[in-house]
Amino acid sequence: MKANTIEQFYIFKWIDENFHRETLEVTLIDRCNVKIKDGNGDEATVTYVSKDNIVLH
Numbered sequence: 001m002k003a004n005t006i007e008q009f010y011i012f013k014w015i016d017e018n019f020h021r022e023t024l025e026v027t028l029i030d031r032c033n034v035k036i037k038d039g040n041g042d043e044a045t046v047t048y049v050s051k052d053n054i055v056l057h
Contacts, residue, residue, distance in 0.1 A: 044057065
């Protein structure tokens with residue numbers, strides 16, 4: 001999946017630094033939020049706050 005916004009670019013960069021993106025199901029929610037789901041079915045939202053502040057919740 002490709003980023004459509006600069007915020008998504010930084011979210012994907014953070015995901016790539018902390019997870020193996022190819023093992024996740026990634027769903028774009030909006031320009032600042034992405035939902036990730038792992039193979040166990042566990043879900044989380046990754047939120048862009050600023051370039052250096054990405055929040056997982």
